[in-house]
Amino acid sequence: MGSLYLDHNATTPVEPRVVAAMMPWFERAGNAASLHELGRRGREAVETARDQVAALLGAAPPEIVFTASGTEANNAVVQTVADTHSDGHLVISAFEHPSILAAAARLEERGFAVSRVAPEPSGRVMPEAVAAQLRRDTRLVCLMLANNEIGSVQPVAEVAALAQARGARVLCDAVQAVGKIPFTVGELGVDYLTIGAHKFYGPLGAAALWIGRGVEFSPLLVGGSHERHRRAGTLNVPAIVGFGAAAALVDEELAAWSDHMLEVRDRFEAGLASIGETRVHAAAVPRLPNTSNVAFLGVDAEALMVRLDLRGFAVSTGSACSSGVVEMSETMKALGVDENEAVASLRISFGKDSTGAGVEALLTALREEVAALRELGAEGASV
């Protein structure tokens, strides 16, 4: 069954070693903010996790703020602009995660200007295109490290250098990149960076915002001195411990995981030839080793997703055709993908435990279901 789970960009199963690290912290009382023995032990566990997360990012532990989700961390950074400036401008890529798109739109309603930079159809945002939007009053530039739907890796370091030269801060949403490609905050040169544990075999409910030294930040949640006044709220000790354990695993095993996923993914994409009429998105640009977003031309991907689900395969669609109206994902829209191709696109995201046998099973199922849907489509068209 495990080999049939092919939606790792949505979330990953928690690694047994991570579960083992977390278990004791469910059973123990002890608020990490309390001064007694149990509290101190909880606090120590949190600080160990902070060290692990910081080590993974090449950062200093005090620069890490634990949050409950990547969405929270992204929201907090965008909101910081509104809290520290009365007006100004933001530049974001047009296919950022909704937690940035929506937070920026909210600032726009309050009078801030927002420029949305479309990626090239290849899947990559051009640094010059971002540079062209920068203004004297640009406060923040947001660019994800890797797109969640098509997996294209973005030129974050180049964009960061250009933006900072114009006095803007840079937020990098790196949620999809961790556990798939190596990077450090130093290499990227950004001011804020977001990651979330559940995308790399850690638990749900634990994420982190890295804030560069001396960079302004205004907390989203207030009401306690937790996280050095940057994020109030009782710390979720078991989840944070699991987060740290998962980060340590990535630190050790990333190269092996990444090689393995790439091999599995390449095998899958080579097998697409036997289905015919397919197109892989972002195939010509640097891409996460686990992500394959494929348009099966002439097929309604939502129906394909359901048919695969009924056979036990978990994959996902970015766009759906409902009521004859195509609901395109922001990513597909931003890429300028045509509607027919968008509704035919299915995202398969492999994991470190995906297998060659799983790939073969998926290809067999795809061959059959795609053929069935193309036949239905042909019948429908001839009526």
Added chain:
Amino acid sequence: MSGRVAVAMSGGVDSSVVAWLLSREDPSVIGLSMLLWDRSQENTHGRCCGALDLGDARRVAQQCGIAHYTLKMADDFRRYVVDPFVDDYLAGRTPVPCTRCNTFIKFDLFLERARAFGVDTIATGHYARIVAGAEGWELHQARTIDKDQSYYLFELTQAQLAASRFPLGDMDKERVRELAREAELLVAEKAESMELCFVAGGIKDFVEAQAGAAPERFAVPVTAASSLVDSGGTELGRGEPYYRYTVGQRRGLGLTAPSPLYVLAIEPEENRVVVGGAEELRLPGLIGERLHWIGRPPVGPIEATVRIRSRHPGVCSLVTPLAEDGLVRVEFATAQRGVAPGQAAVFYDGTRVLGGCWIQQATPA
């Protein structure tokens, strides 16, 4: 074709019991729900399309151990059901949106969408029966007449009946509740929805709000007070705008008269509502349009029991298809009250639904 069965799940007790019954026989059954009317802002419970009801449907599917998906069909529903519903009121007719929903949505577009999932049969919680007859599929009333919904299904075709199952057609409501309780379905005690699924308050307020919100889509309603006249054309008083009245209505006319007055006709062009006594409301027949036969169309006139609204007991009638396409004349054996344009006239032979038509106009006395 894989021959998969999908249960159309509204989140109500009826379709939930269908899902439970079928999932016992065949674990490959799936549940499908339709998001027909996006009322996520309204947060009301107990109507068939609210987000909460879709949540109930999903949870019941989980209880049954079957896969469940929601199809977004709000644009179709607006186009084929809600807009024509508003149009009808503005044209002085009394629509039957549930029939249109069955005809255009559930047994057409929904079935078509389901086919893409490998489904070839849909099961619903309708109280009616599909019977294999000598000359094809027959639609019959439910065993329990007071739950019967066959009136709303008269436009179904042979192909649709062949692809549909109504597992509750032989059951009464108590048995359905009992089954829901035995299965411990979380909707076992859920209240019945008696109103239209897309209307939260009064129908006439809804019509006004819809027409007002999208004036480009509808002929602008006359919001002026209508003129209440008798059948001779004499004005008896001023009333609300015409579309707030329904043929056969007695209450709320605001007129004083020695004997009760009823709405006889609605004349949108003149913003006029014709009222009269009970004797004037009784009419000998009707002209119907968009005639439909479930089985083979009869040659020449036939006798049938005709129901002219969902709760009408039925009247023995002579049904004569007219030369002009889709038109039909229905002559009642005894005059009937409340022949309302826009309602369906459905023809029965015993429990069997032969077909029906949409009332275009009443035959004058």
